[in-house]
Amino acid sequence: MTDTQTTNAATMRAMGERAQQKIDALAAISADPDRLTRLYLTPEHKRAAKLVGSWMDEAGLSVRMDAAGTMRGVLPPGRPGRSGNKTLLIGSHIDTVIDGGRYDGNLGVVVGLLAVEALKARGETLPFAVEILAFGDEEGVRYPVTLTSSAVAAGVFDPATLDQKDRSGTTLRDALVAFGGDPAALAGEAFQPSSVLGYLEVHIEQGPVLERINAPLGVVTAIASQSRHRIRIRGEAGHAGTVPMAMRRDALVAASELIVGIEAIARKDRKNALVATVGEIEALPGASNVIPAEVRLSLDVRAASDEARREAVAAILSLARKTEAVRQVALTFETVLEKPVAACGRRMMAAIQEGASRVMGKPAQTLLSGAGHDGLSMVRLCEYGMIFVRCRGGISHNPAEFVTIDDMGAAVEGLVETILALARQEDDQ
Ligand code: GLV
Ligand code: MN
Ligand code: MN
Numbered sequence: 001m002t003d004t005q006t007t008n009a010a011t012m013r014a015m016g017e018r019a020q021q022k023i024d025a026l027a028a029i030s031a032d033p034d035r036l037t038r039l040y041l042t043p044e045h046k047r048a049a050k051l052v053g054s055w056m057d058e059a060g061l062s063v064r065m066d067a068a069g070t071m072r073g074v075l076p077p078g079r080p081g082r083s084g085n086k087t088l089l090i091g092s093h094i095d096t097v098i099d100g101g102r103y104d105g106n107l108g109v110v111v112g113l114l115a116v117e118a119l120k121a122r123g124e125t126l127p128f129a130v131e132i133l134a135f136g137d138e139e140g141v142r143y144p145v146t147l148t149s150s151a152v153a154a155g156v157f158d159p160a161t162l163d164q165k166d167r168s169g170t171t172l173r174d175a176l177v178a179f180g181g182d183p184a185a186l187a188g189e190a191f192q193p194s195s196v197l198g199y200l201e202v203h204i205e206q207g208p209v210l211e212r213i214n215a216p217l218g219v220v221t222a223i224a225s226q227s228r229h230r231i232r233i234r235g236e237a238g239h240a241g242t243v244p245m246a247m248r249r250d251a252l253v254a255a256s257e258l259i260v261g262i263e264a265i266a267r268k269d270r271k272n273a274l275v276a277t278v279g280e281i282e283a284l285p286g287a288s289n290v291i292p293a294e295v296r297l298s299l300d301v302r303a304a305s306d307e308a309r310r311e312a313v314a315a316i317l318s319l320a321r322k323t324e325a326v327r328q329v330a331l332t333f334e335t336v337l338e339k340p341v342a343a344c345g346r347r348m349m350a351a352i353q354e355g356a357s358r359v360m361g362k363p364a365q366t367l368l369s370g371a372g373h374d375g376l377s378m379v380r381l382c383e384y385g386m387i388f389v390r391c392r393g394g395i396s397h398n399p400a401e402f403v404t405i406d407d408m409g410a411a412v413e414g415l416v417e418t419i420l421a422l423a424r425q426e427d428d429q
Helices: 001-025 043-058 106-121 148-153 157-164 172-179 250-267 306-327 345-361 405-428
Strands: 064-067 071-075 089-092 129-133 198-206 217-223 227-236 276-277 281-284 292-305 329-337 365-369 383-390
Touching: 001 106, 001 329, 001 405, 043 064, 043 071, 043 106, 043 129, 043 157, 071 106, 089 106, 089 148, 106 129, 106 198, 129 148, 148 365, 157 172, 198 345, 198 405, 217 345, 217 405, 227 250, 227 306, 250 276, 250 281, 250 292, 250 306, 276 345, 292 306, 345 383, 345 405, 365 383, 383 405
Parallel strands: 089 129, 089 198, 198 383, 217 365
Antiparallel strands: 064 071, 071 129, 217 383, 227 292, 227 329, 276 292, 281 292
16 A cells, blocks of 8 residues: 555544544434434434534534524635535435434435535635535425425425324424424525535445445435325224124225235336335224224335336226225325436536545446435435445344444545535536
8 A cells, every 4th residue: 555545544544433423423312212213303303403513513614503404504615616606515314214223314414524624624625615404304204295304405395295294293384393493484495506506415325236346435326216105095993803704894904915916016027126115004993802994004116217106106006996996995095295216417426426436446336226315305406416335234224224434434535525526627617
């Protein structure tokens, strides 16, 4: 190894260690003592947002929490830019799933902050402002419609979703007010497209490809097409001891048949990265001696193309209608979210390729993201790009999620180099 490479390796290791400290500090903020659960607009979310705000402050950024609960920190431009001092947005999310891992989302916020710190420490000046965004609602666990915070920033938030309720009956509007946000001020929080250079996000891959090819970083090409649905099946309650099997209209048995059928539909399509998941199920009234009268299911469908996803949803709906007839139940099928494939911007992908390959000493692999990200909102505001970071076994949405310190260091350096590549593009324009 040359002296420069040794220094770089030591610097990256130190940045990785700082990332780990911050990741661990955030992971300690949870609704549950023995697992990580941090949902949008909860007291835990507030504590995490405040901690991130204090780090932004220490990094010398001007900090504020916006009306949707997003923590924002701004580094002003260091020198004039040819296209007039736009803002480069860098962000990810600090909410988690229930019993989640510590790196999903949180890593992107931490890496963004550390990259800005590194640029400042190295005396780099940029011809654009950088704004770090810590979004609060990427997972969409608390409310059916997700990406609220990034939709607000992108100017695509639908105010009708303020009436949505969580499981306890609290509307998004009330939760926002209790958190210290302001439903009336959401529209004013949108960035102007003309003032934004682009949006960058660092995120764990949540899949096995980078590990398989032994690369710490990858370049995302697009986020898969996704829809979320709610299925409600109504049968008839009855006595578990007295109603003969042939005379039952058991909503849970109908749901079971449907779930197995949904799996079969998704397994049939191998070309389009089609996946379908029933992740939530509620059986009512929910007693061991009562035949289930009603079942509520969630359904999440994703694919590499909008057409493949739509075809799968149509096949699932037709299966649902057959189940309804055969099982003599009443079924409703509602679409609560529909996001087309979100392609990354060429300029952002080129800068990431340049940055990641500088750090790795070889070209970076390109990948499709099956997971949803805040980029699904941000693509409606500006060009966006994503850097994926290798995670062990591709495991995510699981407490076993793991990223090495060295890979986190590589992610910070990769982002620094990506930002510098964008600054060079800006100078060359
Ligand atoms: C978020 O992680 C999603 O892809 O659902
Ligand atoms: Mn995520
Ligand atoms: Mn996630």
